[in-house]
Amino acid sequence: MSKSILIVDDDKRLRELLEDYLSEKKYKIFLCEDFADAEEILEYFVFDLIIVDRMMPSGDGIDLIKTVKDKSNTPVILLTAMGETESRIAGLKIGADDYLSKPFEPEELYLRIQKLLALFKNDAIDNKSFIFGDFVFNITTLQLKKNSKIVYLTEGENKLLLTLINKNNAIVLREELAESDYDESELRKVDVQVTRLRQKIEENPKQPRFIKTIRGKGYKLICNAI
Structure with missing residues (x-):
């Protein structure tokens, strides 16, 4: 499954450049031009990595990093202007996992992304929330x-x-x-439980998108159903 990356930057040219470059690397890219949009989307979606600019008209990237790190362990790369040593230090103190000074080559960012994703091995199950379709399940x-x-x-x-x-x-x-591997009644209880759960999450429980029956074996949650 493609890793998802949220880019928060008010520079439209840079956003589009990174979107084109990273999409070619098979990442799913989401863009926000201000912190309000970013905070809203983070209420509903979990990302594998976030890239955020330090200073934008809508606010300070440090505050957004704190919001992210208070809720999850999602890796964050902070973008700063060349020579802003204090910004880099402040970002690292608050929880940024890496930083990059502008201007930079997209390939360098790509390499840093690869390194962080390998380090964190971060998918939705490692965070507090898991997303499938329009649903968000808080694991905590x-x-x-x-x-x-x-x-x-x-x-x-x-x-x-x-x-x-x-x-x-x-x-x-x-x-x-099932609570017992050998009790047929317990297996039937599992089937009933699946039916009831489908009634709550499936548009058409008789043709489920998310919880699929694997004949003769069991069930499978299809996380990327569309």
């Missing part, structure tokens, strides 16, 4: 939201969804979801 609070509205799940449904998420696109055997 076990709260599911769709378009910012809470979807209420039972304890069993939460446990089922968390198990499927932890497998991350892999098949989960019915026996893994």
